[in-house]
Amino acid sequence: MMTAAGIYDQLLRSYGTPRWWSDDPYTVIFEAVLVQNTAWSNVEATSKAIGSRMKAEVILSMETGELENLIRPCGFFKAKARTIKSVTAWYLKIINESGNLSTEDIRNEILGIKGIGEETADVILVYALRRPSFILDAYTRRFLERMGIEAGNDGERRAFLTETLPHEAETYGHFHWLILEHGKAHCRKRPECKGCPFTTVCKKASA
DNA sequence: AGCCAGGGTCTAA
């Protein structure tokens, strides 16, 4: 009987305790928008280019055109610039009062921001605000599918993933990052990954 | 050269 807790332990043993997305909450928020349907390498390069300007106040006062140019390599730059502006304003507003709000309340607030859907909202909750809200992204769905976990929808996936794990942001954040680590370790066109059941790349390789 | 990348919105049926 495979449980989420069992999978989590196995990932921990394989890869060790993963690093946190970023210790800086605003960096998490900014990058969470940038990474939408975009390769992580593009996000890294963009963050590097932004450098010390990665601060809510700086980004909020920046010309939209300048922000668009900075994030251009991540694609969808007009939409993402608008979203970043919105979520930045929201973050500055709630940063001092979030302690009074429930995780669900915060989640609903974030989801009200145009350009932020469930995945991005959960990333912000877990890695920036340190609230427990399991992140269901493309990697995680693929991972579960290849593991043979049957789930008809995200609700069932979420139930499976959370019922045997402590409902803590730290656990959710580590789990999510471990799944990404696993993907990177096994699925970058490595011959030894032939037959690896976890990603699209490997599935093609073993077909 | 085409497909994919850690999505989200909008519209039509």
Add this chain to the structure above:
DNA sequence: TTAGACCATGGC
């Protein structure tokens, strides 16, 4: 409520 079009760039 769901499928499909669309947004855009970079890497392979």
